[in-house]
Amino acid sequence: MPIASIINICLGLLLAPLLLGIINKTKAFFAGRTGQPLFQAYLDIIKQLRKGVVYSQTTSLIFRAGPVIGLASVLIALAIVPLGGVAAPLAFSGDLLIFAYILGLMRFFTVLAALDTGSSFEGMGASREVLFSALAEPALLIGLAAIARETHAMSLSQMLPAVSFLSPEVVLVTVALLIVYLCENARIPFDDPNTHLELTMIHEVMVLDHSGPDFAFILYGSALKLWVLGLVIIGIVFPASSGSFWFISVISAIGGLFFLAVIVGIIESTMARLRLIRIPQLLVAAGSLSLFAFILVLR
Amino acid sequence: MNSLSFKTLRNCQITRLDDIPLVSPTVFRNAVIVAVKNGARISALFGVPQNRLKDQVFYKDPPGAEIRLFAILANDQIGTLSVVSTNVQNSYPALTPECPQAHWFEREIYEQWEIKPEGHPWLKPIRFHKSYMRDPSRAGSGDTNIGITDFFRLEGAEVHDVAVGPVHAGIIEPGHFRFQCHGENVYHLEISLGYQHRGVEKALLGGPGKRTLHYMETIAGDTTIGHTTAYNHILEALAGTAVSLRALSIRGIALELERIANHTGDLGALAGDVGYLPTASFCGRIRGDFLNMTALLCGSRFGRGLVVPGGVDYDLTGNLSAQLKDRLQTGLADVTAAVNLLWDAPSVLARFESTGFIPAQTAKNMGLVGTAARACDVVRDARYDLPSGIFRFSQIPVSVWHTGDVFARAYVRWLEIQRSLNFIQNQLAMLPEGRISAKMETPAADSFVVSIVEGWRGEICHVALTDRDGRFRHYKIIDPSFHNWIGLALALRNQQISDFPLCNKSFNLSYCGHDL
16 A cells, blocks of 8 residues: 555646646636646746746845745645545644644745745735634634544544545535635635736735745645645545545546636636635634534534 | 906817916916816916927026916816916915815926925925926926835834835836835825826927827827827817818717727726636727727727828728627627626625725815716716817717725726717717818917817816917826826725725726826
8 A cells, every 4th residue: 555655645746736727727718718728837837947046135044945845844745645545654643733734834934935035015915824824724623623523533544534425514614624725725715826916915925036946846835735735625525435446536536636626716717806804704704614513523 | 256367268279378367376376276166177287488488499498487387277067168377486385285186286397397386285206307497506306216205104113115116017007106004004105107207298399290199199008099189189279170070970989999998908907806707808808809990990909090180091981880880789799798797796896895985075176087086976077078079069978976986987987888889889870971181271370279088087188389380389288197196096095905906907097198
C-alpha cells in the first residue's frame, strides 16, 4: 500500500492545476465564450518559474519566506489527506488538527508577507483574509469534529472511508465545508479570482508584490489547496470503502473532484459576489451548520 | 429681481458679444447665487483674459491681465440660458460658499488665470498645469507637480489613507484617488486629475481650422458624436446655416447609438465588477454590435468623420437603413435578454441597492448632470429641457429613477437604452428626404454662442466667442464629467472602500474629457 499512497500524492501534484482549468472552462461555457485553455494554469506556473524575481527594498526575509512556507505547508497537507480509500502516508491519530492548522500556517505566512510590503492595499487584503479565516476555521474544525465523532476515529485516513452515506449530519457538514471551500480558495461569492480591482480583492491583493518563481509557488500552492480541501469534501460525500479495488476508487474520487470543480464553476457563473460586510454572515451560517451536525452526532 | 442682469438666450442662439451684460463683481455674484437658488443651474463659469477680448495677439496672455468672467446658467424649466459677465482682477469673493456647484469652476478659474476666489473652501488645482498667465513672480496655483497637493487628512488612531492610481490595474485612464478610511469605511474621497491634460482649449484659439473638428472628435473618444455635434451646432449658428432635417435626423440616430453602446458596455462592466459573469460577457459583445452599427453608418465604430459642419458626411441610404433596422431588432433582443439577467439575480441586486447613495437635494446642489442626476430623481435632460437639432422636433421621454444608488444609475441606463432604441426606430421609419449637407458661410464676427447637447454621460456645453474675423477668441468646453466627478466623491462617503470600483463604474466618468 505505500506505493499506492505515493502514487496518490503524485496524482495530486500532477492534477491539481487542472481543477482551475475545469472551473474556468465551466465559467466560459456559461458566459458563451471559448475561454482559456484547459491547461492554462500549468502554462502560467511554468511561465512564472522561468521569470526573474523583483523584490521591493522595503521587504525583508519574511516576504521571501512567505511563498516557500506556503507551498511547503500545503504539501504537508497533501500528505495527510487520503485519496480513494488509501491511507495517506502521514496518517496518525489527530492528523485532522494538523491538517486544519497546517493550512492556517500557510495563510499566516501569506498574511505576514503581505504586511511586510507595507502597501496599504496588501494591508487591507491581509486584514480581510484574517477576519474571514477566523470565521471559517470554526466551521471547518467543528465539521471535522462531527465526522470524527460519528466515525470514532481521529485520523482523516480512518475517518473518511468510514463516513455513513448521506446521513443528516453528513449533509450538514458537507454544505458547511462547501462554503468554507469557496471562502478558503478565494472563489465567488467571497472573492473574485478574476477581478483586476485591487480595492475589492481579498486573496489576490495579498500576493500582488510577488513575482517570478515566488508567484509560481503561490499559484501552485493555491491549486494544491483547492485539491486537498476538495478531497476532504469528496471523501465525506463519496466514502470509498477500503475493501474495494484501489484503482477504481481513486478514479471515482478524482472524478468527484472534477465534478466539484464544475459545481464551483456553476456557482461562480450564476451569482454575484457578496458585499464584503455580508461575508461574515455566510461564514457564521456555515459554522452553525457544523455545530448542528455536531449536536446531531452527540445525541 | 436679477432678470435685468442677464441676457437670455436659447440653446445655439447667436448673439453679439457686446450684448452680453457686463456688471460689477458684486452684482454678478448676487445674480448667479439668487438665480441658482431659484432653480437655475450653472452650465459654465469661466474666465477670458481681456487681451483676447480686445483683438490682441492670441497665445500670449500677459501677466496680471484683467479677466472677464462669464456665467452661463441653464433654466431647465423654461428651456432658456442666462448669460452674465463681470471683470475681475487678482481676486473676487467666491460664489462657492453660497452656491456649491460653482466650486469646480472656481478652482479652474484660479488655476488658469490666477484669479483667487476669496473664501473658497477647497482651493486646489484641478489639472496641475502651469497658469496661462505665465507670471513667474506669482506662485498662484501653478504647482506643476501633478498629483502632489495638500490632500485632506483625517486625524486619529486607526485612521488610514489609501492612495490609488494614477496607474490602475485595468486598462483605463489615469487618475489619482485618495481615500480617508477608518477600517473598511470611507470617510472622504479626494479625486485628483489632470494626467490627461493636453491643452485642447488653447489649441482651439484662432479656429476653426483644419484640425478643429478632429480635436472635437477626440475630446473624449467615447463621446465623439456628442462633442462634434455640439461643436457643429456652434459653427452652424455662427454661420447662420440651416441644416437639413435629414442630416439632423442622422446626427440624432448616431448620438443615440453612441448612448446605447456606452450604456450597454457600462451595464456589462457593472455586472463584471460584482463578479456576475453572464451579463458581463454578453454586454461586452453586444456593445460591440452597437458600435458596429455606427460603423455601418460611417465606417468608424466611434462615429469619427460622420458629423461635419453643415450636416453629415455619410447618407443613410435605403439599403443601409434596412440593414440598420435588422441589426437594431437583434440588438434589442440580445441586450434585453442579457440585462434582464441582472434584475433577476438577487445577489446582483443586493450589491447594487443602497450602494453609493446620493440624495436628490445633493444632486441638485452640486449641479450633477446626465444619468447620475436622473438616477437621483432629478428630471434633467438637455434633449428635453434645452432641445437642439432633431430633438426640437422629436422628443425622447426623460428616464428617471428615484433611489439615487448604483441600482438607480444602472436602471436609468437600461431605461434609456430602450427609449433610444425606440427613437432610432421611429427616425428610421420616417427619415426625412433631402440633402445631407449644406454649404457653410464664414462664421459671424464678434459673436457669442452656447451649444448644449445631451451626450451619453450628460450635458455637453460648448461656448464660442469670435473675433472681428469670425475666428475663436475663446472656446470653452464643459464635459459632463466636469460636473459629475464630485458626485462620485460624495457617493463614496460612509461606504465600504471595497464598493468604490462599483460606484466608480456606475458613474463611468471621462478623465480626458475633464482634463482637456
